Amino acid sequence: MVDSKRPSKHPATQAVTGGRRKIWTKAVVNPPVWRASTHLYNNVADLREGLNSNEDGNFFYGRRGSPTQWSLAEALTEMEPGAAGTMLYPSGVAAIACAMLAVLKPGDEVLLTDSSYDPSRSYADAFLKRMGVTARYYDPLIGADISNQFTDKTKAILLESPGSLTFEVQDVPAICSAAKTAGVTTLLDNTWATSRFFPALHYGVDISIIAATKYIVGHSDVMMGAVTTHKKYWTKIRRTAQQLGQIVSPDDAYLAARGLRTLEVRLKQHEASALQIAHWLKDRPEVGAVLHPALPDCPGHEIWKRDYSGSSGLFSFALKDGDDRSRADFIDALELFGIGYSWGGFESLALPVDPEKHRTAIKWSMDGNLVRLNIGLEHPDDLIADLAKGFEHYNK
Numbered sequence: 001m002v003d004s005k006r007p008s009k010h011p012a013t014q015a016v017t018g019g020r021r022k023i024w025t026k027a028v029v030n031p032p033v034w035r036a037s038t039h040l041y042n043n044v045a046d047l048r049e050g051l052n053s054n055e056d057g058n059f060f061y062g063r064r065g066s067p068t069q070w071s072l073a074e075a076l077t078e079m080e081p082g083a084a085g086t087m088l089y090p091s092g093v094a095a096i097a098c099a100m101l102a103v104l105k106p107g108d109e110v111l112l113t114d115s116s117y118d119p120s121r122s123y124a125d126a127f128l129k130r131m132g133v134t135a136r137y138y139d140p141l142i143g144a145d146i147s148n149q150f151t152d153k154t155k156a157i158l159l160e161s162p163g164s165l166t167f168e169v170q171d172v173p174a175i176c177s178a179a180k181t182a183g184v185t186t187l188l189d190n191t192w193a194t195s196r197f198f199p200a201l202h203y204g205v206d207i208s209i210i211a212a213t214k215y216i217v218g219h220s221d222v223m224m225g226a227v228t229t230h231k232k233y234w235t236k237i238r239r240t241a242q243q244l245g246q247i248v249s250p251d252d253a254y255l256a257a258r259g260l261r262t263l264e265v266r267l268k269q270h271e272a273s274a275l276q277i278a279h280w281l282k283d284r285p286e287v288g289a290v291l292h293p294a295l296p297d298c299p300g301h302e303i304w305k306r307d308y309s310g311s312s313g314l315f316s317f318a319l320k321d322g323d324d325r326s327r328a329d330f331i332d333a334l335e336l337f338g339i340g341y342s343w344g345g346f347e348s349l350a351l352p353v354d355p356e357k358h359r360t361a362i363k364w365s366m367d368g369n370l371v372r373l374n375i376g377l378e379h380p381d382d383l384i385a386d387l388a389k390g391f392e393h394y395n396k
């Protein structure tokens with residue numbers, strides 16, 4: 001394991017204090033919204049001096065941010081032990097795309113987990129391909145055997161643990177250790193756990209990516225991505241993001257920072273409610289496997305127990321004996337669960353998922369039709385009553 005240590009303060013405290021230094025906040029609690037394109041200099045000498053430092057905190061031009069964005073980036077860096085810095089992006093997909101672009105060049109090959117978020121796949125299969133980068137997919141449960149997949153062209157691996165539809169928990173330390181030996185860069189989509197439940201760099205990941213749209217923002221009203229990395233990759237990640245003109249608005253950064261302050265209490269409640277509901281579903285006669293990393297049905301459950309300090313509010317389960325139509329009847333009958341993409345907000349969501357349509361490395365062969373649930377902050381008893389109503393319709 002790398003030599004980074006957990007921060008001295010508890011992550012719950014870190015989420016409250018992170019990025020709230022006086023230089024960002026002045027005399028108030030929350031960093032104000034600094035809306036600016038132009039930053040003004042005192043004189044020409046100052047203007048020229050401004051070119052010499054490309055660091056957060058150095059006023060330059062709006063595209064390099066202002067205290068609102070710098071404060072949020074600093075908070076996310078402080079929450080990830082071993083991190084040198086964080087770049088913010090206008091969506092999670094932008095974060096994934098820019099991070100991969102920073103470490104790949106024409107002629108390279110990248111390995112992606114077969115459980116990857118679908119837009120990551122289409123980015124690799126279309127955009128990266130056009131750039132002359134070959135994408136190959138691997139079994140998410142491959143572990144240390146990933147080294148058998150390496151060729152001398154393999155330059156990067158994208159991990160996603162757990163997968164956000166099918167929830168296989170990957171052996172991140174084993175994959176990262178094999179990659180390190182072979183000189184391959186590792187990138188992890190850590191959106192589900194966040195650094196709170198899985199401090200990715202500590203477990204050997206080079207580049208940790210989250211869709212802040214989900215749990216950091218937490219209120220389903222802002223799109224944002226974040227890439228956090230250690231010293232070796234920091235300059236590369238930062239330069240690439242700046243060259244591609246990536247910037248988030250100060251208003252969005254403000255809302256994301258506001259979300260971050262309550263991350264701990266929200267995650268704890270998402271965790272408790274999701275576990276209660278997952279166990280309840282497991283006992284239903286209509287339900288086959290419950291793909292929740294904290295339950296034994298979930299592939300990689302043992303790895304989750306070993307490496308993760310908690311579970312969040314997103315999981316899937318299989319409806320037995322039905323078909324696509326009865327699954328739709330089940331979902332349509334729910335009142336508290338909205339039907340829509342994304343997750344990590346305070347409101348519950350349900351979605352039909354069909355992983356067999358996306359897989360290329362290994363066939364998806366689990367029985368039943370999957371439903372993915374985002375468990376929000378409604379009372380779990382009400383959510384269970386709603387799901388029970390869904391089963392009545394399913395059984396009709």
Ligand SMILES: *Cc1c(COP(=O)(O)O)cnc(C)c1O
Nearest residue numbers: 091092093117164191211213224
């Ligand atoms: C939502 C999501 C993303 C992309 O985030 P956006 O902000 O929606 O672009 C990336 N990875 C995972 C696992 C996601 O669920």
